[in-house]
Amino acid sequence: MHPNADVLQGTLDLLILKAVSLEPMHGWGISQRIQQFSSGVLEVNQGSLYPALHRLVKRKWLEASWGTSENNRRARFYKLTAVGRRQLASETDTWRRFSAAVEAVLAVNSAVP
């Protein structure tokens, strides 16, 4: 995979939910966390990130509140709600099945020639 590949459409929500599942986090932190988790492979563009964050808030999967960042800046923190937690579980499950299926298909293809 290309090192700077954009996050696949549809998986961004899952990644965000996963990133904030450990602790409440601000937008920049979330983008950094995703990059770190994926060892730099996945890069979240802020043009996608912020609309997604606000969309998730609107769906009540995330809660937003203002707080202070690690270097004393005022920042908006996002926290997983109960609904969001359930959603994370089900999306994770879906993703695993999906990627396993893709994996299986690729394995078949490589065996043919």
Place this chain on the structure above:
Amino acid sequence: MSRLTRAFRWLRALIGRVSDDEIDEELRFHLAMEADLLERDGMSRDLAVAEARRRFGGVAQHTEELRDVRGGRIMENLLQDMRYALRLTRRFPAFTAIVLLTLGIAIGANTAIFSVVNATLLRPLPFPDGDRLAILYSQNPDKSLPRFSVSYADFLDWRAQTRSFSGMAAVTGTSLTLINDGEPLRLNGQGVTSEYFDVLGVRPERGRLYAAGDEATETASEIIVTYDFWQRQLAGDPNVVGRRLRLGTGQRTIVGVLPRAYDQANPNVDVVTVLDPTAIPNVENHAQHMVGVIARLKPGVTQAAAQADLSAVAARLAEQFPQIVGWSANVFMARDEATRTLRSPLLVLLAAAGLVLLIGCINVVNLLLTRSTLREREVALRQALGAARSRLIGQLLVESGELAVGGALFGLVVAHFVLKLIVSRAPAGLLPTGIALDWQVLVFTLALAVATTLFAGLWPAVAATTPRLAKALRDGGRSSSGGARALRARRMLVVAESSLALVLLVCAGLVIQSLRNILAVDLGFDPARVVTMRVSLPGPRYTDTTQVQFFRNLQSRVEGRAGIEALAAANTPPLSVGGITTNLRLVASARADGGKVMGPVTAITPGYFRTMRIRLLRGRDVSWSDAKPTIVVSQAAANAYWPGESPLGKRVGFGPRDTVGFEVVGVVNDTRARGITVDAPLMTYLSYAGATNVARTMSLVVRGRGDAAAIAATTRAAILEIDRTLPIYNMQPVTQVIDASLGQSRLNTTLLSIFAMVALALAAVGIYGVISYSVTLRQQEIGVRMALGASSNNVLALVLREGGLLAVAGTLVGLVGAYFATGLVQSWLFGIGRADVATIAETAGVLVAIALLASYLPARRASRVDPLVAMRGD
């Protein structure tokens, strides 16, 4: 606006709902953190901030795909599209101007014609359930008389024996003379059977109307006046009911005033009285066609059912009464009858306006296609960035919608002026007053605008977003194969609009030639400086003898006066359509029919031919001193009645049984006495002097030297000197009679010609557009040709040939269309066939010439291109 602010604004707009400040703060935080990180990696603070900003700015490029993710913002999209479209109109001013002009003219023409249609064909009769009112006629298919007046005897039997009508009434025209303080005034009256107003469903404005059962004898001292007469002659007197009118020798009391709506349906009526059947001679004779019949269909009864009912009754009557053998009856709906003369021309003009609109739309499609080709790259880019196809189509539709609305607004202005032209040019009485662009027309215009949007907007929208975009991007928006495909489509459009334009041109050409033919007709008399007027000599004061005396006296008085050359009288005015046609008996005729003929007859006083400048070819004029009436015939009548013989000394009887008749003393040249476009009739002129039972109302003709008003004033004064109680009316120059009879065909011709010219202009714009486009596409090819030695004349010919071929193709298709379309205007044609080769060749020539002209500009541009520049392309 910096890239950063723009990016912020985009994101704010995308996220929405949350306050702008909060979003800004959140995004600034992000930026600061990013800069911190970069600084930690060893960048200077300034550089780090700049780099963070740069990375963030890239965000704007992704907004398009994100917008659609958000969804649910249709209104905002629409507003954005509209703003964008408005910006575009400023970017392509020529394009916008041409589209607005095209749509404006096309929509304007349609709106104007539709306004007239709306005010005439679509307007219901001003009576309750007016669509159930029918007019009943006697008809005789053998004599081609579909609409003939009805005998009172027939009327009584129809009313008694039919089952389809809830009411039936008879009406006749009457003429009354009102003696006011000043001059005598002739009134147009109606004599109606008493149920008439019940049948119409009219309620009185003032007083009361007649009710079923009222007899003429009971109402002999009563009269009802129309609203218009009340306002005009009685100054809207609030106490009008009960007022007395002096009419001729008697008096009548006004019992009621009709509502204004009655005038709309029956213009030029002053008063209404109850019909007196005993005043009709031979009233019990079923062949005495004297009255008009109006009836109301019972609810649920169709016109066809009523026709069958009435036909059966009429057939029984024709069996019963031998004098009406061959006669039947017709039921026509009153509303159709009211608009009969207007219907066909209006529908033709509506069709013509529709064609103009169609051509206009094709042009707009063509122009939008051009623009969408220019914008192919932009559309491709936006689609690649994630804009949904539906979103792009929506935006393009909004663009063309804006143009359509603009066109509709401009069209209303155009419509206003076209309508003004129609109303001012229409002959008096043809159109109802008060035709205006009303709200219904406004709705119609808006509907047209929407239809135009869908028609003109959808195709380019689809074409522009068809998934061949990756290619368009690669080709840098100059996709040659896509361009060629678009060019083919556009050529077809141009052929289509040229063919439609040709259809209109051929029709207009034929109609113009017809009008020329009509204007060139030799009338057989000289209408210049002749004034005509009607005068009524009331009985019993005037007898046959004193009537003749009156005209002789008048002639000798007036002809001596300054400015007057000649005066005479006839019982029909010049160019009277219809006139009097009667049974003649050519005495001692050798013809197979025994000399029994039907022929037009006019009673004249001596001097009529002199006054009208009709030339006496043989014999002499009728004379005041003739003891017995004498006869003069027209050349055509002489040839038809007595072929190869001298008509002088022959005798003509009136009525099939008259075997004595009167002597023919002269022959005059043929005249178009029954209308300009009616072949010169076989005229028999009967001397008025010496005749019995002569007409009481005569038409004077007066030839003078000065202007019409002076001639009329002199004559009027002389008449009133002899008898100051005589009503004089319908006073007008004969040239005006001619103009009035041509008014409608002039108007039709003018409008059709305007439509055809507009169509031609639009087709020229279309051809110009497609040839310019084609030249742009073929720029490299043309460059190669010129580099290989083609002269600029060769290139010129190459391009001109393309334009010419399009026009020729359009002409060929158009000829097929014209073959059908000319059938619609056939009834307008005079002295020319609908397949007139000269006219068709001429109009086709005009179309091709205009096409070549329209191709010339792009052709010249192509021929002057520098081959090196052209080959290099861009």
